[in-house]
């Protein structure tokens with residue numbers, strides 16, 4: 227069964243040039259959870275322990291997420307982003323090995339910086355997050371789909387404006403992807419530690435390293451249960467500067 231939103235039907239039926247088809251193939255039991263936009267925006271968490279490692283994620287579902295992702299803003303609408311979607315277990319195993327190397331590098335950095343697991347949010351939250359990150363690293367090869375998002379060009383040495391335009395042309399799309407997945411009970415976690423070993427990942431996946439930058443790696447799986455809460459965050463007012471910094 228195909229589920230299409232009213233907006234998508236309107237766009238299709240308008241005969242216009244715009245074709246937005248946020249469809250999901252519901253044959254695998256995936257369904258719209260019926261969350262409000264605010265719920266989706268405030269409960270899309272980094273899901274690591276609650277990824278269902280047994281349940282496959284259909285390619286149609288991933289394509290649905292990417293279709294929604296591509297609606298994100300991007301500089302001059304040049305759409306220079308790309309996605310490597312991996313559901314081959316052997317390739318996922320190689321990716322997970324590289325991820326774990328990146329994680330080890332990051333852990334060594336943290337130890338050298340001497341601040342260990344810095345407190346964030348309620349007491350114990352930082353250590354729980356680190357344990358959860360370790361859990362994901364140990365099980366990454368078991369996650370049914372791993373997605374690497376990319377942007378054209380290399381950013382080393384680029385001026386800040388160029389960097390902002392380039393990163394800003396892929397990161398909102400990735401967030402759109404995660405939100406679209408959350409809407410239908412699929413979770414992910416934003417991860418970047420493999421970028422310490424970006425070239426190795428490029429070699430494994432056939433990404434032309436000199437022409438394409440990887441933005442992150444996103445595990446994709448149905449979630450175990452669908453209830454998630456808003457995360458602990460800074461006090462809103464403390465982040466705001468009215469009129470002047």
Ligand SMILES: Cc1cc2nc3c(=O)[nH]c(=O)nc-3n(C[C@H](O)[C@H](O)[C@H](O)COP(=O)(O)O)c2cc1C
Nearest residue numbers: 270271272273355359362415416417418419420457
């Ligand atoms: C730019 C960025 C990089 C991140 N890198 C990693 C990572 O490499 N591994 C990981 O397990 N989580 C990573 N995270 C997830 C964060 O730890 C997580 O978003 C944060 O702790 C807040 O948790 P929440 O998203 O569930 O509210 C990253 C998140 C962002 C936005």
